Amino acid sequence: MTSFASPDAETTIFAVWTAIFIGLLVFWQMASLGARRTAQPYAVTFAGIVVLLFAWLQVGQQGFFFALIPVAIIIALNITVLKICGRCGTASRTMLILPVVKYCGHCGSELDSKAG
Numbered sequence: 001m002t003s004f005a006s007p008d009a010e011t012t013i014f015a016v017w018t019a020i021f022i023g024l025l026v027f028w029q030m031a032s033l034g035a036r037r038t039a040q041p042y043a044v045t046f047a048g049i050v051v052l053l054f055a056w057l058q059v060g061q062q063g064f065f066f067a068l069i070p071v072a073i074i075i076a077l078n079i080t081v082l083k084i085c086g087r088c089g090t091a092s093r094t095m096l097i098l099p100v101v102k103y104c105g106h107c108g109s110e111l112d113s114k115a116g
């Protein structure tokens with residue numbers, strides 16, 4: 001498969017990516033807690049796909065597969081590791097070397113309770 005990247009295509013993709021990124025930031029600021037919890041895995045996955053697309057366009061198929069593994073790991077970690085508190089909305093991130101966070105660091109509410 002050949003790379004279809006050209007300077008024009010790269011500029012367009014960069015502009016689109018920037019617009020999407022700003023849009024996501026604005027959405028994140030305005031969205032309700034429920035919407036954030038729903039959108040988070042999709043947003044993380046989408047960001048990973050965009051990174052992969054960039055790698056592909058920049059260096060071709062080799063770059064795609066080179067970026068695929070770390071991106072897949074980052075997506076998986078973000079979805080499984082990031083927990084958003086159902087009470088106050090604070091996102092708690094678990095470090096790899098520590099056990100999974102069970103209580104919100106902000107309000108102390110239990111994170112595993114599936115309230116809502």
Ligand SMILES: [Zn+2]
Nearest residue numbers: 085088104107
């Ligand atoms: Zn909390």
